[in-house]
Amino acid sequence: MIETTISPVVHVVTPKGFQACGVHAGLKRKRKDLALLVCEQLASAAAVYTTNQFQAAPIQVTKETLHASSGKIRAVLINSGNANACTGPQGLEDAYTMRDKAAEHIGVKPEEVAIASTGVIGQLLPMETLLNGIDLLEPIHEETGAESFAEAILTTDTGTKCTGVEYTEGGATVTIAGVAKGSGMIHPNMATMLGFITTDAVIAPDVLQRALKQSVDASFNSITVDGDSSTNDMVLALASGLTEMDEIIEGTPAYDCFCQALTDVCTDLAKAIARDGEGATKLIEVEVVGAKTDEAARMIAKQVVGSSLVKTAVYGQDANWGRIIAAIGASEQPIDVNHVDIRIGSQHVLMESAPVWFDEALATEEMGQDVVSIQIRLQDGTGQGQAYGCDLTYDYVKINASYRT
Amino acid sequence: MIETTISPVVHVVTPKGFQACGVHAGLKRKRKDLALLVCEQLASAAAVYTTNQFQAAPIQVTKETLHASSGKIRAVLINSGNANACTGPQGLEDAYTMRDKAAEHIGVKPEEVAIASTGVIGQLLPMETLLNGIDLLEPIHEETGAESFAEAILTTDTGTKCTGVEYTEGGATVTIAGVAKGSGMIHPNMATMLGFITTDAVIAPDVLQRALKQSVDASFNSITVDGDSSTNDMVLALASGLTEMDEIIEGTPAYDCFCQALTDVCTDLAKAIARDGEGATKLIEVEVVGAKTDEAARMIAKQVVGSSLVKTAVYGQDANWGRIIAAIGASEQPIDVNHVDIRIGSQHVLMESAPVWFDEALATEEMGQDVVSIQIRLQDGTGQGQAYGCDLTYDYVKINASYRT
Numbered sequence: 001m002i003e004t005t006i007s008p009v010v011h012v013v014t015p016k017g018f019q020a021c022g023v024h025a026g027l028k029r030k031r032k033d034l035a036l037l038v039c040e041q042l043a044s045a046a047a048v049y050t051t052n053q054f055q056a057a058p059i060q061v062t063k064e065t066l067h068a069s070s071g072k073i074r075a076v077l078i079n080s081g082n083a084n085a086c087t088g089p090q091g092l093e094d095a096y097t098m099r100d101k102a103a104e105h106i107g108v109k110p111e112e113v114a115i116a117s118t119g120v121i122g123q124l125l126p127m128e129t130l131l132n133g134i135d136l137l138e139p140i141h142e143e144t145g146a147e148s149f150a151e152a153i154l155t156t157d158t159g160t161k162c163t164g165v166e167y168t169e170g171g172a173t174v175t176i177a178g179v180a181k182g183s184g185m186i187h188p189n190m191a192t193m194l195g196f197i198t199t200d201a202v203i204a205p206d207v208l209q210r211a212l213k214q215s216v217d218a219s220f221n222s223i224t225v226d227g228d229s230s231t232n233d234m235v236l237a238l239a240s241g242l243t244e245m246d247e248i249i250e251g252t253p254a255y256d257c258f259c260q261a262l263t264d265v266c267t268d269l270a271k272a273i274a275r276d277g278e279g280a281t282k283l284i285e286v287e288v289v290g291a292k293t294d295e296a297a298r299m300i301a302k303q304v305v306g307s308s309l310v311k312t313a314v315y316g317q318d319a320n321w322g323r324i325i326a327a328i329g330a331s332e333q334p335i336d337v338n339h340v341d342i343r344i345g346s347q348h349v350l351m352e353s354a355p356v357w358f359d360e361a362l363a364t365e366e367m368g369q370d371v372v373s374i375q376i377r378l379q380d381g382t383g384q385g386q387a388y389g390c391d392l393t394y395d396y397v398k399i400n401a402s403y404r405t
Numbered sequence: 406m407i408e409t410t411i412s413p414v415v416h417v418v419t420p421k422g423f424q425a426c427g428v429h430a431g432l433k434r435k436r437k438d439l440a441l442l443v444c445e446q447l448a449s450a451a452a453v454y455t456t457n458q459f460q461a462a463p464i465q466v467t468k469e470t471l472h473a474s475s476g477k478i479r480a481v482l483i484n485s486g487n488a489n490a491c492t493g494p495q496g497l498e499d500a501y502t503m504r505d506k507a508a509e510h511i512g513v514k515p516e517e518v519a520i521a522s523t524g525v526i527g528q529l530l531p532m533e534t535l536l537n538g539i540d541l542l543e544p545i546h547e548e549t550g551a552e553s554f555a556e557a558i559l560t561t562d563t564g565t566k567c568t569g570v571e572y573t574e575g576g577a578t579v580t581i582a583g584v585a586k587g588s589g590m591i592h593p594n595m596a597t598m599l600g601f602i603t604t605d606a607v608i609a610p611d612v613l614q615r616a617l618k619q620s621v622d623a624s625f626n627s628i629t630v631d632g633d634s635s636t637n638d639m640v641l642a643l644a645s646g647l648t649e650m651d652e653i654i655e656g657t658p659a660y661d662c663f664c665q666a667l668t669d670v671c672t673d674l675a676k677a678i679a680r681d682g683e684g685a686t687k688l689i690e691v692e693v694v695g696a697k698t699d700e701a702a703r704m705i706a707k708q709v710v711g712s713s714l715v716k717t718a719v720y721g722q723d724a725n726w727g728r729i730i731a732a733i734g735a736s737e738q739p740i741d742v743n744h745v746d747i748r749i750g751s752q753h754v755l756m757e758s759a760p761v762w763f764d765e766a767l768a769t770e771e772m773g774q775d776v777v778s779i780q781i782r783l784q785d786g787t788g789q790g791q792a793y794g795c796d797l798t799y800d801y802v803k804i805n806a807s808y809r810t
Contacts, residue, residue, distance in 0.1 A: 051735075052731060052734040052735050053733075053734035053736075053739065053740060053742050054730055054731065054733070054742050083727075085727070085730075086727065086730050086755070086758060086759070086760065087759070088758065088759040120727065121728075121730060121731065122726060122727045122730070122755075122760045123760070230731055231730070231731055231734060308713070308801075308805070309805055312801075312805035312806045313805065315802065316805070316806030318806070321526075321527060322490070322491065322525065322526025322527045325459050325490075325491050325636070326457060326459065326526065326635055328458075328459070329457040329459035329636060330456075330457050330458075331458075334458065335458060337458050350491070350527070353459075353491060354491070354492070354493035355491065355492070355527045355528070392805075393802060394802050396717070396802070397717055397720065397797060397798060397799050397802060398799070400714055400717035400721070400797075401717045401718070401720045401721030401723070
């Protein structure tokens with residue numbers, strides 16, 4: 001495997017062939033709320049969607065679009081401020097209208113444009129405002145275009161979330177960039193979270209789909225902020241195919257390298273989302289080793305990082321491993337309860353399921369840092385997995401007790 | 406079925422044959438922390454326990470005790486302030502020691518005494534303090550004994566939780582009383598919650614066990630405060646058999662009446678616990694009708710009442726049905742997503758999965774009341790179920806960010 005390094009200078013228009021922009025259309029009061037990402041030629045597209053049973057209109061339209069175009073599309077249009085979810089037949093019609101208008105605006109076929117929406121549920125889109133906004137969109141290849149794009153997809157996020165990698169393998173240089181939004185309602189299956197990945201790799205849609213699925217499972221689906229999952233979540237990847245390389249085929253080193261780099265990009269975005277959980281002050285990383293399977297490890301890690309009591313304890317810098325134990329035990333994954341070790345930061349707090357002396361002052365100090373690490377060692381097998389989350393704070397309550405009104 | 410009415414004058418020593426008391430032993434700084442309930446003759450006993458995989462030492466000891474005594478015991482000893490959970494072999498030995506000392510103190514066999522503990526996890530019991538405390542216990546048949554008992558089992562609760570019913574069926578008068586503690590960590594399967602039921606009904610242990618299981622499923626297991634489940638939860642029922650009646654046999658009207666009254670007592674206690682969720686200002690009642698099965702209805706109701714976003718919206722008096730929809734959709738129970746009605750208080754907010762106009766000012770006003778009711782109507786079948794919970798507030802964070810230290 002090659003080394004991939006997250007680069008601060010790679011952004012969503014760095015991979016060859018992409019242009020982006022974001023504008024203020026008027027769905028939000030002041031901030032940017034409409035974004036467009038365009039590829040100069042048909043790109044291979046792949047997407048994963050929310051598992052919530054209520055899927056918003058834009059999700060339905062994008063699914064159909066990717067199907068109709070056999071995964072070869074030119075652009076994605078995103079609005080923030082209104083999720084166009086639970087809006088009935090009118091909402092679905094509006095979603096098609098916004099897609100078609102964007103296609104007309106950039107001169108491509110309707111089935112070559114994906115769409116996404118994020119924001120308040122249950123209100124019809126203000127279509128006149130939205131359609132007028134589309135006329136303002138002028139995607140560019142400059143970094144400022146990537147920046148305005150990243151801003152325009154935000155809702156309660158405190159900042160943009162961008163990352164990227166560049167790697168060379170077999171003589172070819174591949175760039176992968178990602179941009180995401182998400183803070184509240186972040187739970188395992190990608191709740192109220194949007195992610196857009198661009199790459200200049202040469203890869204077919206179905207191969208890209210499998211690579212994306214695997215990367216999302218190991219990254220976006222391992223974050224949890226508050227246990228809810230939303231109606232609108234989507235991660236969409238576009239591959240322009242404009243770098244000089246042989247097509248990436250599964251089962252080759254080129255594919256493995258691509259998957260690794262894609263996972264790095266997704267993980268970096270997922271952590272940025274977890275860290276930006278509504279009101280959060282800290283990123284919590286939970287690692288489980290020695291579980292029966294990787295899947296079991298990940299489920300246990302999620303249960304711990306999703307526990308309100310663990311989250312408040314981390315906020316309070318309290319090395320309260322009793323709550324960690326309670327969360328592990330409450331997970332549906334059967335474990336050997338007599339052989340559990342827990343480490344919080346550098347401190348072993350539980351060995352063989354029994355409390356051990358640890359330096360509480362040091363533990364408290366470590367829990368005051370930006371990233372709090374919890375490691376859980378079981379003796380049930382070789383499965384391992386991670387989950388990411390954030391602490392539960394006064395500000396979470398404040399933000400969510402007054403979001404809509 | 407008979408009418409049973411919750412009575413404020415029935416308490417845990419009202420059913421014939423019971424005595425109770427609570428004292429300050431020193432496990433907590435100032436408040437009462439040790440409680441004893443005694444029956445003047447061998448009582449039929451039944452219990453249900455936490456589903457957390459880590460079961461605390463007192464749970465293990467009580468299970469074994471009820472087994473050894475074939476469900477005929479004389480007393481239960483409870484301490485608060487220390488859960489004696491995750492305390493290894495020493496913790497188990499301590500649990501037996503406290504049981505045996507209590508048995509000696511009241512002059513019965515060790516296997517005739519159940520025990521329970523609640524409080525901080527992972528610290529050994531201060532045995533000298535505890536054993537000295539047992540010597541102070543003088544259970545009485547007076548109401549003051551019931552009151553001190555109810556106080557001594559509390560942890561972060563803001564008040565005692567007691568209830569009771571008296572009913573007459575087939576010429577016999579039966580009294581059932583209940584006392585409970587619980588506020589934090591309350592999730593479906595009875596997390597950090599203790600309940601003690603006394604009755605003078607004539608009923609065999611195995612019949613009582615089935616009646617209790619059924620009542621707990623419909624009550625205690627329908628409450629959720631924060632999604633965690635604890636290591637120490639237990640509901641224990643004791644039947645003295647001292648009222649004048651024929652023995653209660655399953656499949657008879659006498660059994661049905663008893664079950665109904667027991668469920669009423671358990672539901673009343675469960676609501677009191679939900680209402681007293683840490684930092685809570687309101688009780689949330691979610692009712693689901695039209696689900697595929699009763700079980701599905703209850704699961705969906707729990708998902709809604711357990712959603713942090715719903716809980717904060719209720720705190721903020723925001724009729725944000727989008728979060729309710731998101732929670733319903735996130736449950737694992739498949740539903741017909743196109744035919745969902747939601748009512749918040751008196752206001753229909755969603756009909757056939759589409760938003761309808763409602764009086765937001767009135768909705769906000771209603772959500773300011775002590776009890777907020779959410780009704781969900783599906784079109785998937787005839788299943789129905791309820792769940793109870795509370796809002797998520799600043800004080801929840803405050804209490805839990807600083808509980809242990």
